[in-house]
Amino acid sequence: xxxxxxxxxxxxxxxxxxxxxxxxxxxxxxxxxxxxxxxxxxxxxxxxxxxxxxxxxxxxxxxxxxxxxxxxxxxxxxxxxxxxxxxxxxxxxxxxxxxxxxxxxxxxxxxxxxxxxxxxxxxxxxxxxxxxxxxxxxxxxxxxxxxxxx
Numbered sequence: 635x636x637x638x639x640x641x642x643x644x645x646x647x648x649x650x651x652x653x654x655x656x657x658x659x660x661x662x663x664x665x666x667x668x669x670x671x672x673x674x675x676x677x678x679x680x681x682x683x684x685x686x687x688x689x690x691x692x693x694x695x696x697x698x699x700x701x702x703x704x705x706x707x708x709x710x711x712x713x714x715x716x717x718x719x720x721x722x723x724x725x726x727x728x729x730x731x732x733x734x735x736x737x738x739x740x741x742x743x744x745x746x747x748x749x750x751x752x753x754x755x756x757x758x759x760x761x762x763x764x765x766x767x768x769x770x771x772x773x774x775x776x777x778x779x780x781x782x783x784x
Contacts, residue, residue: 653677656715659758660751662779664728668702669749673720676705681713703749720751731762734781742766742773 657677665673676698681687687694691711698705703722710716724747727735735744746765751758760779765772776784 653713653715655756656718656753659756660718660720660753660760662728662760664730664779666702666722666725666728666749668700669720669722669725669751672698672700672703672705676707676715676718679707679709679713681709715753716755718751718753720749720753722749723747725749727762727764728779728781730781731764731777731779734777734783735764735766735775738783739766739768739773739775742768 653676657673660673661670679696679698681694681696684694684696689711693716694709694711696707696709698707702725703720705718705720707715708717727744727747732744735742743766744764745767748763750761750763761784762777762779764775764777766775767773778784
């Protein structure tokens with residue numbers, strides 16, 4: 635038999651500030667990667683360590699940008715995301731949305747799209763605005779985040 639030596643080590647306490655409520659509401663497996671990464675950056679944002687943070691205010695608005703779009707996020711003084719307005723242009727359509735468009739409009743080509751997300755207090759609304767063309771014809775359609783036409 636062999637003898638094992640155990641060592642107990644005290645680790646420092648780490649405080650994690652993470653907006654799970656926000657991330658769960660906006661999260662979708664179908665979201666394009668740049669959108670998902672920026673939403674994660676919003677969720678991980680440490681408001682209290684920002685140079686403009688003063689405990690006197692109840693609400694803070696912070697803008698997050700990437701080349702494809704932006705998120706305007708409102709945080710309460712505890713650092714929780716309470717509302718966002720998100721807009722992204724010409725990001726890859728999720729498979730469910732692309733399949734719905736292709737099924738309803740065969741032969742049409744996507745030439746422009748806008749993805750919008752509105753989050754408020756635990757709920758989110760996701761919408762896709764897709765511009766299509768077929769020859770000289772152009773069409774604009776609106777879908778939810780799951781590919782249902784609105």
